[in-house]
Amino acid sequence: MNDTMEEKAATALRAATSAGPEVLERLHDKLGEAADREKILDVAYTTIDTPVGSLLLAATEKGLARVAFASEDYDKVLAVLATKLSPRILRAPKRLDEAAREIDQYFAGTRKNFDVRLDMSLSSGFRQLVQRHLPDIAYGHTESYADVAKLVGNPKAVRAVGSPAQPTRFLWSFRVTEWCEATAHSVATPEVSR
Numbered sequence: 001m002n003d004t005m006e007e008k009a010a011t012a013l014r015a016a017t018s019a020g021p022e023v024l025e026r027l028h029d030k031l032g033e034a035a036d037r038e039k040i041l042d043v044a045y046t047t048i049d050t051p052v053g054s055l056l057l058a059a060t061e062k063g064l065a066r067v068a069f070a071s072e073d074y075d076k077v078l079a080v081l082a083t084k085l086s087p088r089i090l091r092a093p094k095r096l097d098e099a100a101r102e103i104d105q106y107f108a109g110t111r112k113n114f115d116v117r118l119d120m121s122l123s124s125g126f127r128q129l130v131q132r133h134l135p136d137i138a139y140g141h142t143e144s145y146a147d148v149a150k151l152v153g154n155p156k157a158v159r160a161v162g163s164p165a166q167p168t169r170f171l172w173s174f175r176v177t178e179w180c181e182a183t184a185h186s187v188a189t190p191e192v193s194r
């Protein structure tokens with residue numbers, strides 16, 4: 001006897017609600033993969049554990065769009081992403097495998113530069129100029145806000161440099177000298193500011 005679509009859906013729902021966390025996790029992963037494959041997933045996110053605490057990674061098909069510390073409240077970060085990028089957002093770790101791997105390698109000391117593609121859709125103007133410069137700061141080097149402001153063509157915008165660094169708060173922005181002192185204490189875990 002063939003089940004109707006409603007019966008199949010009801011059977012699947014009953015199975016999912018009585019399933020353990022592992023089964024629900026697998027179902028969610030399959031949903032994320034199917035949404036990505038069907039091109040109906042605009043923003044994928046995941047969380048990873050690092051030596052500086054849990055990080056939320058979010059990416060569009062263009063690349064990594066946001067990295068957030070747990071202290072920023074992931075629900076609020078996801079709400080902003082849904083508003084500014086797309087409401088079609090879902091936990092789908094597969095899209096972020098490369099970014100997660102590079103971050104792990106960085107903390108393991110085997111990576112000094114990041115190759116992951118970036119989506120700069122959340123920034124524009126001066127903010128984007130600063131963000132585009134941050135990867136040019138070599139591993140183990142720092143630049144002051146004044147240095148960055150001068151290099152992006154606006155030497156008087158010293159204080160404004162700190163704001164554009166904030167949405168990337170990771171990968172490159174911590175190489176800016178004053179960022180470590182001014183921002184890390186309020187946003188990051190204590191380990192980041194050490």
